[in-house]
Amino acid sequence: MESRKNGHSKVLLGHLEQDILEALWKRGESSGREVFEGVSRDIAITTVLTVLERLVSKGLVEKKRGQEVNLFRCAYTREELAKKLSDEVFRSILGLSASAASAAFVNILADINPIELNRLESLIESKKKELELSGKDA
Amino acid sequence: MESRKNGHSKVLLGHLEQDILEALWKRGESSGREVFEGVSRDIAITTVLTVLERLVSKGLVEKKRGQEVNLFRCAYTREELAKKLSDEVFRSILGLSASAASAAFVNILADINPIELNRLESLIESKKKELELSGKDA
């Protein structure tokens, strides 16, 4: 439903950027050509190389010289990247309305991965204990 | 720390857009000039008018003819907007790593508004019950 601006709908990273990271996570360290094949899109290989290069600039991908070709690999695991990207976005939305954001978060999590609801609950418990400790002398 | 691209650091809406929405939420229905004053920035009033107009295009602000001037107001409450904006972003990050995203969410919520942790917990409980019901015949 969400009225996407136009063609795009990127959120945190561009679509191609995401696909490239996905390919790298799946295949592990790979050459440019392998990444190109991994994303399997009808685009020129130079396009992939260019974006790969940009990801390197952003520090999201690491490049090193292999024997015959350059090799690329993600600088972060999915988890690490999720954490990195979360910060700004969560802060922004939670700042708008913590309650609404929380509700939305739970709804979406339930939709995507309901099992995680339990883990989320545990996380909250832990965090609460943590806060009690740090705040007990107030 | 987050290496901001350049000058910008927008997430979901531009800075000026956010400021304008804030001004509208604070003041309620307002004229263009009032919004301009509300955002109190050293920019031309037409800049505010332009962005206001764009927000109208995006459906985030409503415009109507007042007696002597046009009046603008937010089409959504903070809560509604937070919900609207959450969807895509949360889905994207949760899709990357539900566990990492959950952890980040809890950390940031605890930082911004710890009291909400309790509410979040309740939300999870409710959601879990809800899921049990819908899934009990599986």
Place this chain on the structure above:
DNA sequence: TTGACATTCTACATTATGTAGAATATTATG
């Protein structure tokens, strides 16, 4: 050495956002 492939450079298109002057419309008032 030379052809195939890899890498880098350069460049363009599109979209989003911030910015605002010019042009036009409207209103209040002398």
Place this chain on the structure above:
DNA sequence: CATAATATTCTACATAATGTAGAATGTCAA
């Protein structure tokens, strides 16, 4: 009513992010 003061709309530019890829150049193996 004429007109100055405002308000509104139009048009336009700048910058950044992203996708896109051809041209130029580099490298390696047969």
